[in-house]
Amino acid sequence: MNTIEMKDIHFSYTEKEEILKGINITIDERSTAIIGQNGAGKTTFVKLLKGLLRPNSGKILLNGTDIADMTVAALAKDIGLIFQNPNDQIFKNTVLSEVMFGPLQMGMSKAQAEESARKALEMVGLMNMEKINPYDLGLSDRKLVSIAAIVAMDTKVIIFDEPTIAQDYMGKERIKKIMKDLRAQGKIVISILHDMDFVAETFERAIVFAKGNVLLDGDVKTVFSQKDVLEEAYLEQPSTAKLCHELGYGEIFLTPEEFIAMKQKEA
Amino acid sequence: MAEIKVENLKYRYPYTEKLALDGITCEIKQGEFIGVIGKNGSGKSTFCQALTGLVPTFYRGAYGGKVFIDEIEVKNVEVDDLCQKVGIVFQNPFNQVTGSKLTVYEEIAFGLENFGIERSQMRKRIDESLALLDIAKYKDRAPFDLSGGQMQRMAIASIIAMEPEIIILDEPTSQLDPQGSEEVFQAVQKLSQKGITVIMVEHKIEKIAAYSDRVMLLDDGKLVDFDIPQKVFSRTDLEEHGVVPPTYTRIGKALNLRVSETDTYPVTLQEAEQLLAHRQE
Amino acid sequence: MKSMSLYEEKHSFLNKLSPITKMIYVVAAILIPAFAGEKMLAVGFMIFSMLLLMHSKVIRRTFPILGVSGFVVLTVLIIQGLFRAGNETVVLDMGPVAFYKEGLLFALGIAINVFNIILCFCVLVLSTKPSDMVEELVRKGFSPRIGYVFTSLFQLIPQMTDRMSTITDAQKSRGMETEGSLMIRMKAFLPLISPVIMSSFIDTKERAIALEVRGFNAKNKKTFLNESTKIPVDNVIIIILVVGIVCSIGWRIMTWLR
Numbered sequence: 001m002n003t004i005e006m007k008d009i010h011f012s013y014t015e016k017e018e019i020l021k022g023i024n025i026t027i028d029e030r031s032t033a034i035i036g037q038n039g040a041g042k043t044t045f046v047k048l049l050k051g052l053l054r055p056n057s058g059k060i061l062l063n064g065t066d067i068a069d070m071t072v073a074a075l076a077k078d079i080g081l082i083f084q085n086p087n088d089q090i091f092k093n094t095v096l097s098e099v100m101f102g103p104l105q106m107g108m109s110k111a112q113a114e115e116s117a118r119k120a121l122e123m124v125g126l127m128n129m130e131k132i133n134p135y136d137l138g139l140s141d142r143k144l145v146s147i148a149a150i151v152a153m154d155t156k157v158i159i160f161d162e163p164t165i166a167q168d169y170m171g172k173e174r175i176k177k178i179m180k181d182l183r184a185q186g187k188i189v190i191s192i193l194h195d196m197d198f199v200a201e202t203f204e205r206a207i208v209f210a211k212g213n214v215l216l217d218g219d220v221k222t223v224f225s226q227k228d229v230l231e232e233a234y235l236e237q238p239s240t241a242k243l244c245h246e247l248g249y250g251e252i253f254l255t256p257e258e259f260i261a262m263k264q265k266e267a
Numbered sequence: 268m269a270e271i272k273v274e275n276l277k278y279r280y281p282y283t284e285k286l287a288l289d290g291i292t293c294e295i296k297q298g299e300f301i302g303v304i305g306k307n308g309s310g311k312s313t314f315c316q317a318l319t320g321l322v323p324t325f326y327r328g329a330y331g332g333k334v335f336i337d338e339i340e341v342k343n344v345e346v347d348d349l350c351q352k353v354g355i356v357f358q359n360p361f362n363q364v365t366g367s368k369l370t371v372y373e374e375i376a377f378g379l380e381n382f383g384i385e386r387s388q389m390r391k392r393i394d395e396s397l398a399l400l401d402i403a404k405y406k407d408r409a410p411f412d413l414s415g416g417q418m419q420r421m422a423i424a425s426i427i428a429m430e431p432e433i434i435i436l437d438e439p440t441s442q443l444d445p446q447g448s449e450e451v452f453q454a455v456q457k458l459s460q461k462g463i464t465v466i467m468v469e470h471k472i473e474k475i476a477a478y479s480d481r482v483m484l485l486d487d488g489k490l491v492d493f494d495i496p497q498k499v500f501s502r503t504d505l506e507e508h509g510v511v512p513p514t515y516t517r518i519g520k521a522l523n524l525r526v527s528e529t530d531t532y533p534v535t536l537q538e539a540e541q542l543l544a545h546r547q548e
Numbered sequence: 549m550k551s552m553s554l555y556e557e558k559h560s561f562l563n564k565l566s567p568i569t570k571m572i573y574v575v576a577a578i579l580i581p582a583f584a585g586e587k588m589l590a591v592g593f594m595i596f597s598m599l600l601l602m603h604s605k606v607i608r609r610t611f612p613i614l615g616v617s618g619f620v621v622l623t624v625l626i627i628q629g630l631f632r633a634g635n636e637t638v639v640l641d642m643g644p645v646a647f648y649k650e651g652l653l654f655a656l657g658i659a660i661n662v663f664n665i666i667l668c669f670c671v672l673v674l675s676t677k678p679s680d681m682v683e684e685l686v687r688k689g690f691s692p693r694i695g696y697v698f699t700s701l702f703q704l705i706p707q708m709t710d711r712m713s714t715i716t717d718a719q720k721s722r723g724m725e726t727e728g729s730l731m732i733r734m735k736a737f738l739p740l741i742s743p744v745i746m747s748s749f750i751d752t753k754e755r756a757i758a759l760e761v762r763g764f765n766a767k768n769k770k771t772f773l774n775e776s777t778k779i780p781v782d783n784v785i786i787i788i789l790v791v792g793i794v795c796s797i798g799w800r801i802m803t804w805l806r
Contacts, residue, residue, distance in 0.1 A: 153722070
């Protein structure tokens with residue numbers, strides 16, 4: 001089983017302001033959503049996991065190995081990070097070669113890389129687009145290209161940074177499915193998200209960041225039950241949970257489907 | 268009083284074959300809050316830009332039909348003749364910052380300077396829009412130092428300062444965190460209460476349901492429906508058009524809850540809550 | 549805030565002067581000694597510029613600039629001192645090589661001109677907000693579009709550098725090495741530069757539309773939020789400088805006629 005342990009992580013860019021103030025988290029096989037206001041330290045946290053930043057103090061262990069001893073390029077074999085804006089990474093003139101770039105950098109042979117890239121493209125639903133220039137695609141499909149580019153690297157851990165931005169309903173559904181498939185393959189899926197309904201429908205665990213600290217950490221149901229604490233972090237409950245709260249239910253439901261099932265059983 | 272009239276609007280971008288807008292006809296009255304929904308590529312943004320005249324004057328391409336703002340036909344006037352009447356705010360707040368101004372206050376002045384507004388009038392309008400968008404406390408800050416939500420409110424303020432009668436917002440909250448989007452929604456609601464016509468493209472369907480007077484559903488460049496939110500979201504074929512109804516409507520459909528006045532499913536938290544509480548009694 | 553400008557607000561006398569006055573000062577400091585053909589005038593302007601910079605408490609910021617150009621001037625001094633054609637009078641004999649008076653004097657002349665120009669530009673640049681300078685020029689009829697390009701560069705270039713570091717992170721995350729031998733760096737060039745160009749292109753298009761709907765191309769006469777900052781002293785200084793320039797031109801014409 002894959003785990004990432006973060007032990008008492010402190011981080012700051014400047015001396016004046018500490019961004020992360022002692023984070024202790026163990027990430028396990030559960031899919032994990034990182035939520036919180038902008039500036040709460042979510043992106044910094046992810047960059048530390050990826051080795052793009054190094055903590056001022058504390059340790060990050062990937063399956064027991066301290067990542068401080070690994071270079072970013074070496075870490076790339078284990079941890080994949082999908083950046084928010086696909087335009088920040090795409091540079092090849094076909095979808096296939098863009099997706100093959102990562103695997104080739106990792107030292108796969110051309111044939112292996114191509115196979116891996118095709119598999120990834122199939123997973124994200126772009127198998128007919130191999131020869132197209134990524135910049136001829138709409139932003140939501142371009143996002144899928146950037147996801148495939150990381151999936152093709154076949155890392156143990158995959159981190160998404162706000163994947164649902166500018167996605168419509170169908171785009172979100174596709175991303176939801178990709179995340180669930182990756183989870184089923186035994187990968188650690190971590191994502192920064194702003195869309196609480198999406199978190200409620202897709203993730204098992206939620207970690208709430210606020211001002212450089214972990215405010216809440218637990219399974220999604222427990223986290224989203226705590227309306228007052230969420231509001232402290234300027235977050236809302238998911239829509240269905242709000243309804244349960246308004247109706248004064250002791251137990252909350254996370255998705256309309258759960259709510260409907262409960263109601264139908266009642267009747 | 269600005270009335271919008273769209274008659275059989277058709278439009279195709281240069282170097283493309285498909286119509287981006289395909290025969291849209293509708294009317295919008297002064298002061299309405301219109302939510303525009305549809306999947307990506309359905310023509311929402313193009314429709315917005317057709318109301319401002321950016322389509323066709325900025326983008327060129329093939330254009331048919333007519334768009335009137337009051338008696339002005341938009342394709343016959345320059346964008347800058349229209350933009351004091353119809354303002355538009357885009358998705359990415361960052362790309363709306365001019366980059367040539369050092370403070371929020373000066374940034375908002377940019378449009379007013381271009382239109383030759385006299386200085387005392389300019390200051391009055393800037394102060395009013397700062398207050399309306401609740402960003403007066405940032406007026407001496409550098410535009411790029413603001414958070415996403417603050418920057419987007421600054422973008423709205425810089426449009427509002429030009430005193431348009433209509434404001435169009437094209438997914439203004441999609442790049443923002445929950446608090447940032449809430450700030451923008453509240454600001455937009457305030458504009459609407461002031462009598463400004465609001466046309467807002469948005470994927471956050473629960474918000475559209477809560478704020479809109481009428482909802483416009485586009486698919487494939489065509490106007491599928493244009494009605495009160497309860498009616499549009501109660502359609503059974505919504506998902507075929509790439510839109511999922513609000514959570515509360517989905518629950519209402521499954522449990523057969525109906526709002527008696529409109530004979531539709533609930534669309535907002537309040538409606539659903541009332542119907543469910545009523546049923547429990 | 550990140551900005552590329554060297555300007556720093558010190559609430560000094562120079563800060564209060566109109567950008568136009570300081571621009572005319574630059575012109576005067578360069579033209580008057582040139583027309584008059586008198587090196588001592590350039591030395592005078594040099595000293596005066598330094599006094600102004602000291603009074604504005606920004607003299608320290610000139611040191612790095614003077615240091616770099618000082619190095620260049622020193623090499624000129626050595627080369628001219630040793631090898632200038634027409635070198636006759638030895639001032640310093642160092643065995644195999646000797647410095648000559650003619651070459652050194654010539655190089656000294658160059659040095660005075662260089663430092664004079666650098667210092668008078670420092671007076672302008674270190675005490676003036678770039679946006680104020682451009683705005684003042686636009687008021688005087690300079691194209692607002694070109695003016696916009698200048699002022700926006702000061703803020704947009706630092707933003708682009710930020711973008712560049714995000715892109716570097718994104719490509720590093722895909723296993724690309726960015727540090728090490730020249731070969732590695734060259735290989736990394738394309739994956740880094742293409743996204744920068746593409747995303748700047750997209751940003752620029754969006755920004756152009758956003759400017760358009762705020763009347764960037766409106767044909768009516770522009771107004772300005774900020775009043776022109778001229779203070780009475782400005783006019784006095786401008787008159788003195790202009791008279792100085794005119795006199796030096798007159799002087800030059802008279803010497804020609806003679």
